[in-house]
Amino acid sequence: MPPLLAGKPTDFTGYVGTQADKTTEALTVFTDLIHAMPQKQERIDMVKQYLTLSAVTKRPGFRNLSQTVVKWQQQGYGEDPLKHKMEKYKALTFEDITSFYSKHLQNKAIVYSIVGNPKKMNLAEIGKFGKITKIKEDSLFN
Numbered sequence: 506m507p508p509l510l511a512g513k514p515t516d517f518t519g520y521v522g523t524q525a526d527k528t529t530e531a532l533t534v535f536t537d538l539i540h541a542m543p544q545k546q547e548r549i550d551m552v553k554q555y556l557t558l559s560a561v562t563k564r565p566g567f568r569n570l571s572q573t574v575v576k577w578q579q580q581g582y583g584e585d586p587l588k589h590k591m592e593k594y595k596a597l598t599f600e601d602i603t604s605f606y607s608k609h610l611q612n613k614a615i616v617y618s619i620v621g622n623p624k625k626m627n628l629a630e631i632g633k634f635g636k637i638t639k640i641k642e643d644s645l646f647n
Contacts, residue, residue: 511581525625532634542606546599556594560587
């Protein structure tokens with residue numbers, strides 16, 4: 506996903522939904538996927554097809570077109586970014602993906618946000634992923 510404004514950094518965001526008592530297992534699997542991306546070179550055609558179809562189906566409707574154009578301009582695009590993306594998708598190789606992954610994702614720090622009942626979670630195990638900071642629900646919506 507491109508940054509919200511041109512020249513600004515972006516974030517990698519992922520989501521895992523699970524029962525509270527399975528939080529540790531979900532964090533383990535999620536972390537393993539980020540730090541050790543599965544090497545499935547035979548799926549490159551499927552990845553390219555997904556990217557292409559996803560880009561085409563996310564076209565703005567006529568009611569959102571003006572807002573979308575303003576957003577594109579804020580991101581630094583002078584025209585529809587799909588034109589640029591489609592060329593990149595067609596030329597994409599598995600080596601491009603692994604290179605990007607190793608440079609921008611593989612060894613980066615991770616911040617986890619966990620929403621749930623801490624009484625149903627193994628906080629000692631979750632603490633192995635890093636420092637736990639509890640935030641009270643009422644402070645989120647001030």
